[in-house]
Amino acid sequence: MTAQDHGTEISDEPTPDDVLRVEHISKHFGAVTALRDVNLHLHRGEVLALLGDNGAGKSTLMKIICGFQQPDAGRIFVNGQETVFKSVEHARSLGIDIVYQDLALIPGLSVYHNMFLNREKLHWPLLNNREMRRVAREHLDEMGVNIPSVSVSVAQLSGGQRQAIAVARAVFEDAKILLLDEPLAAMGVKEGAMILDLVRDLKRRGDVSVIIIAHNYGQVFEICDRVNLVQQGEITFDKRSSDTSVEELTELVVAEYRRALQERHGAA
Amino acid sequence: MSGTVESGGKVLGGVGSGNGGGGNSRGQIFASGLGVFARQREATVLVVTIALLLYFGLTHTSTFVTQTNAVDLLSEIMAPIAIIAIGEVLLLICGEIDLSVGFIYTLAPFVTLYANAYYHVPAFLAIILGLLTGVIAGWVNGFITITLGVPSFITTIGTGFIMQGMALTFSHAEPSPTPPAVLSAGKWLGIPGNPWQWAPFVWAVVLVLIFHVVLTRTRFGLYTISAGGNLLGAREAGINVGRIKYGNFMITGFMGALVGLQTALYTNNVDPSAGGYQPMFYAVIAAVIGGTAMLGGSGTIIGAFLGAIVLATLTDGFDIIGVSANPLPIIFGGAILVAMIANVQLARLRGSGRSI
Numbered sequence: 001m002t003a004q005d006h007g008t009e010i011s012d013e014p015t016p017d018d019v020l021r022v023e024h025i026s027k028h029f030g031a032v033t034a035l036r037d038v039n040l041h042l043h044r045g046e047v048l049a050l051l052g053d054n055g056a057g058k059s060t061l062m063k064i065i066c067g068f069q070q071p072d073a074g075r076i077f078v079n080g081q082e083t084v085f086k087s088v089e090h091a092r093s094l095g096i097d098i099v100y101q102d103l104a105l106i107p108g109l110s111v112y113h114n115m116f117l118n119r120e121k122l123h124w125p126l127l128n129n130r131e132m133r134r135v136a137r138e139h140l141d142e143m144g145v146n147i148p149s150v151s152v153s154v155a156q157l158s159g160g161q162r163q164a165i166a167v168a169r170a171v172f173e174d175a176k177i178l179l180l181d182e183p184l185a186a187m188g189v190k191e192g193a194m195i196l197d198l199v200r201d202l203k204r205r206g207d208v209s210v211i212i213i214a215h216n217y218g219q220v221f222e223i224c225d226r227v228n229l230v231q232q233g234e235i236t237f238d239k240r241s242s243d244t245s246v247e248e249l250t251e252l253v254v255a256e257y258r259r260a261l262q263e264r265h266g267a268a
Numbered sequence: 269m270s271g272t273v274e275s276g277g278k279v280l281g282g283v284g285s286g287n288g289g290g291g292n293s294r295g296q297i298f299a300s301g302l303g304v305f306a307r308q309r310e311a312t313v314l315v316v317t318i319a320l321l322l323y324f325g326l327t328h329t330s331t332f333v334t335q336t337n338a339v340d341l342l343s344e345i346m347a348p349i350a351i352i353a354i355g356e357v358l359l360l361i362c363g364e365i366d367l368s369v370g371f372i373y374t375l376a377p378f379v380t381l382y383a384n385a386y387y388h389v390p391a392f393l394a395i396i397l398g399l400l401t402g403v404i405a406g407w408v409n410g411f412i413t414i415t416l417g418v419p420s421f422i423t424t425i426g427t428g429f430i431m432q433g434m435a436l437t438f439s440h441a442e443p444s445p446t447p448p449a450v451l452s453a454g455k456w457l458g459i460p461g462n463p464w465q466w467a468p469f470v471w472a473v474v475l476v477l478i479f480h481v482v483l484t485r486t487r488f489g490l491y492t493i494s495a496g497g498n499l500l501g502a503r504e505a506g507i508n509v510g511r512i513k514y515g516n517f518m519i520t521g522f523m524g525a526l527v528g529l530q531t532a533l534y535t536n537n538v539d540p541s542a543g544g545y546q547p548m549f550y551a552v553i554a555a556v557i558g559g560t561a562m563l564g565g566s567g568t569i570i571g572a573f574l575g576a577i578v579l580a581t582l583t584d585g586f587d588i589i590g591v592s593a594n595p596l597p598i599i600f601g602g603a604i605l606v607a608m609i610a611n612v613q614l615a616r617l618r619g620s621g622r623s624i
Contacts (some may be wrong), residue, residue, distance in 0.1 A: 117494065
């Protein structure tokens with residue numbers, strides 16, 4: 001196994017109760033191998049950090065899990081049932097939803113119109129704005145998302161508030177497995193803390209499981225239960241956060257850079 | 269960071285403030301701030317409109333404040349701009365534009381004319397066929413833009429030329445009088461003399477109100493804003509963006525045909541040199557003066573209606589003052605630029621930072 005050569009550290013085992021299990025996933029783009037025999041699992045109610053450098057393969061893995069791309073080989077199980085995702089919509093109908101920071105919301109629309117986008121409440125032929133405002137307000141309050149008014153247009157909100165609304169919308173649409181793609185990117189400390197608090201609240205509710213994709217693990221280490229590290233298309237590290245530390249992760253990443261540098265000099 | 273700006277007694281935070289955190293009082297200021305913007309966007313044009321009407325009304329009362337001039341201004345000059353602007357606002361909001369609508373205007377009356385005069389289609393049906401021509405032309409624009417993937421700016425230049433050529437070829441570049449049967453069957457579209465001379469104005473007002481509701485209170489409107497505001501996000505949410513854009517091209521085509529037919533009836537003349545780029549540009553300018561973003565994602569039909577009144581008042585007012593036709597475009601172009609510069613700078617002062 002090549003994985004062993006990189007010094008794979010796996011200390012967490014899948015269980016039959018896992019909400020998501022990915023087995024032996026591979027993905028190639030032409031001659032480039034993006035993912036090689038990847039195994040990943042997500043326990044119910046867990047927050048999993050999926051870490052890795054740019055180009056390590058974590059985005060490809062997420063695109064496969066959210067149904068955007070199909071793997072070349074491997075199997076995916078949702079709640080123990082083997083599933084082949086036909087599309088993003090299909091994955092979403094099974095409760096898997098991905099939240100991109102900038103893609104999610106329509107800036108020119110109000111918060112509540114965004115919350116109800118493509119599932120509007122109607123007084124046919126008109127929109128039932130009053131009802132949508134009420135429900136959106138209720139839902140955001142329940143999730144502890146603090147915005148002044150649901151009638152504000154999203155363009156007027158800060159990056160953190162937008163991210164919070166996007167997460168709240170996914171949960172509102174009944175997402176059970178939430179993929180957060182770089183949720184803290186380009187965000188100040190206070191904003192970031194707001195998002196981390198939101199994820200912590202989700203964890204407390206227990207019915208939503210979360211995968212946070214990040215390359216800055218220092219930010220997300222605080223709230224995740226478990227850490228997976230993706231390096232060169234493989235998951236090389238899988239430990240509970242309580243069994244590892246930011247220092248250990250740093251050492252792993254530094255070692256990878258060292259190896260890459262050596263390869264460059266070796267080749268030259 | 270733009271810092272804070274005094275506006276209507278409220279302190280507005282800059283958009284995208286780094287620490288936003290969502291504090292309640294700060295948020296409420298954001299909310300009421302937005303309300304202030306929203307009202308001001310159309311209020312600016314409204315003030316300009318009223319100022320212009322007052323100026324010409326007070327300085328040239330005997331000629332400006334008459335029924336004849338009211339019909340000239342509102343039915344003949346303003347209504348065509350406002351009606352076409354409805355379509356352009358919708359298209360600009362969803363990220364497209366139709367430069368061909370002025371040639372739909374040219375072509376549609378010919379379809380009615382030939383259907384009635386040569387193929388003996390009953391006049392009312394011939395009018396419907398003319399209107400349908402616009403819808404079909406809009407569909408073709410949509411097909412080339414959305415299904416075949418050509419930018420609408422290019423698509424509609426091409427289809428515009430084709431329709432212009434068709435009108436010239438069919439007519440041998442000769443105008444002909446509107447058939448009497450069509451005149452009597454279509455007087456509700458607007459013909460000279462009371463009460464039908466008011467019809468174009470009434471059509472403009474009614475269509476503006478209907479499409480204002482469509483834009484702000486229906487799914488179709490929400491999706492139009494979504495398509496232009498965040499195309500990927502709208503697709504992600506499962507919205508059929510293509511269908512929305514097709515719809516808006518077809519609405520715009522209908523508006524072009526309607527104005528073309530109204531003009532043919534009002535002037536009793538089906539003219540291959542009617543329409544063209546000018547009414548289209550007037551409509552786009554009315555939309556933009558009224559606060560519609562050229563880059564999509566936001567806009568208002570009421571604003572465009574006020575923009576149309578501004579343009580019509582300028583055209584009509586200068587005519588009444590007796591400015592000769594030659595320097596008129598200079599004054600007109602200057603007025604458009606001044607209006608737009610004021611708009612952009614006011615928006616910057618308000619800290620909205622929105623692109624226009």
